[in-house]
Amino acid sequence: MPSVSHKLLSGATLRVIGFTIQILIAFFLSPYIIHTLGDRMYGFWVLIGTFIGYYGLLDFGLSTAVNRHIAGALGAKDDNTIRKVYSTAMPIFFGIGCIALLITVIIVIVSPWILTDPEEIPLFRAVILILGFNMAIDFLARVYIGTLQAQMNFHIVSFVQIAASLVRATLIVMALTAGYKILALAWISFFTTLASNMVYYYYARKKLPTLIFDIKSFSRSTATTLFSYSFFMMISQVANMLRFQVDVFVIASFLSLSAVTHYSIASTLVNYFNQLLGTIMSVFNPLFSQQEAAKEHEEIKETLFFATRISVAISSFVGFGMVAWGSPFIERWMGLEYQDAYPCLVVLVLGVLTFLWQTPAHSYIYATSKHKFLAVLNIIEGISNLLLSLVLVRYYGIFGVALGTFFSLSVSKLIVFPIYFAKxxxxxxxxxxxxxxxxxxxxxxxxxxxxxxxxxxxxxDYAHLILVGLLSALFYALFSWVILLSKADRKILISAFLSVLNKV
Structure with missing residues (x-):
């Protein structure tokens, strides 16, 4: 369908543009922030950011559940279900926001028992209060983001994210230049997130007029349905944190905050890699849900293999670039003293590739509510990563932590996951x-x-890196276009591309 292919391509294109802007911002901003704050304080900031990231567990996977069920209702043209899902989800998220505030207050109270340096306690309390309150508000907006994505209005979400990224980067530079530190970064994060959420609310209501809150439409059965889906999503979120966020705590405990900064260079690059593919391929999630609701089984198969070809093509090239150009890039970007991050980068990329190649298969499982065992598998993988990291960090330092992630990911994604997917x-x-x-x-x-x-x-040096990157991308795209994509793939992409140009 031209309209669907247009939405998918335009959504993916805008997400890539937005993500590229984020990467460019990080590229120019990260060295400045690290050198302005220093290794120790930047490590402190990373640690707080990781800590706040655990607030995401309070979501219980409900954001994805709302997205999935609204997308299914749209495919089935069921306005009543849309209203029930929305009117049920909003009170739940309000309660979650209140819980987030309560946890924040408790953390502030017990902070003297968390930190060993008394001088850092006031700063820790202030930042936690700001970011905790920020997360409480953010929970309410997740319904609106999920609604926009369920309708495949990816362009709206992308434009808001791009604007927020540019504004946030500008304010950070101004604040650090003026001599402000971590506290200013927290306030900047709060106000930019608040503004973005207000825009999401406006467009979600505008694009879907049936999205009206009615307390009478609150349904316990709908809440049960959402939680039955989201419970296993929550387990997957815990697993993701064990896989990708617990590493900094292991390093901080066994090594130092400075080591956290060095490792974060590799982990940040890999996280961007992971997010890039997730950003592009997530446009297929609502399509899978709608096709499943409409019982279009043959179309699902065609969509999955098409999406897999795209996912493998993009992830393989980006992964190659990170391994092949990572060392000179880190040397030029951060300096020779941070080269110990490169071995970590290599093994993390190789591990993540085993997952990213199969992103569409994961999307299909979540979009069709067949993710229960996958959630359990992910938590086992996350625990394995933690245990391996705790052992290997003693012998190999930050490289050992990266090895723990690699081994757990590879076994889970290359051996176990394909068997479950086929089942x-x-x-x-x-x-x-x-x-x-x-x-x-x-x-x-x-x-x-x-x-x-x-x-x-x-x-x-940047000139050689850019030249090599552009030439490599050109030849890779030409060869991939010929030997990887089918005639039908090329026709779909060309048609969608022309449709996007006509809309511009």
Whole structure:
């Protein structure tokens, strides 16, 4: 359908643009922030940010549940269900926000028992109060973001995120230049998030007039349905934190806050890599939900393999670039003293690739509510990562922590996940793995020329890095277009691209 392909391509394009802007901001801003605050205080800021990230567990996976059920209701053209989901979700999120505030107050009270340095307690309390209150407000806005995404209005969410990123970066530079420190960063985060949420609310109500809160439409059965889906999403969120966020606590406990800063260089780059693919491929989530609700089983199969080809193509090239150009990039970006982050970067990228190649299969499982075992698998993977990191950090430092993530991810995603996916879907295991391996091999062939270009011209300066990146991307795109994508793929992409141009 042209309208669907237009929404998918325009949404993915805008998300890539927005994400590219975030990366560019981080590229210019991170060295400035680190050198302005110093390794220790930047490590302190990363630690607080990771700590606040755990507030996300209070979501209980309800944001995804709301997105999934509204998308399904849209596919089934069921306005009554939309109203019930919205009127049920809002009071729940209000309660969650109150819980977030209560937890924040408790943390402020017990902060002397959390920190060992008495001089850092007032700062810790102030930042936690600001960011905790920020999270409480943010919970209410999640319904509106999920509603916009369920309608595939990705452009609105992208524009808001782009504007917020630019404003936040500008304010951070102004604040640090004026001599302000971490407290100012917290206030900037609060006000930019608040403004963004107000815009989400406005457009969600405008785009979906049936989104009207009615306390009479609150339904215990709807709440039960949302929680039955979200419970396992919450388990997956815990697993993601164990996989990607607990590392900084392990490093801070066994090494130092300065080591957290060094490791965060690698982990931040990999997180951007992970978010990039998630940002692009998440446009397929509501489509899977709508196709499932409409019982379009053949279309689901076509969508999944098409999305997998796109996911493998993008993730393979970005992963190659991070491994091939990571060392000179870190040297030029941060300095030679941060090169110990590069080995961590390599093993983290290799581990994450095993997941990113299969992002569409994960999207399908979550979009069709078949994620219960996957949630359990993820939590086992997260615990394995924590245990391995606790052991390996003693022998290999920050590299050992990265190894823990690599081993747990690889076993889970390459061995266990494909078996489960074949079991809960209409895809045969042999068929799925054969196609996935074929796509990876074709992308490997397409990377031969970029590898040669890198071998001859790479150097630790931005001019060479940009030139090598552009040339590599050009040749990789040409080879991938010919050997990876089918004629039908190329026709869909060209049609969607022309549709986007006509809309501009």
């Amino acid at each position: 809960v879907s209409s895809f045969l295991y042999a068929e799925y793995m054969k196609q996935l391996l074929l796509y990876v091999i074709k992308c490997g062939v397409a990377l031969v020329v970029p590898f040669v270009i890198t071998s001859f011209w790479i150097a630790a």
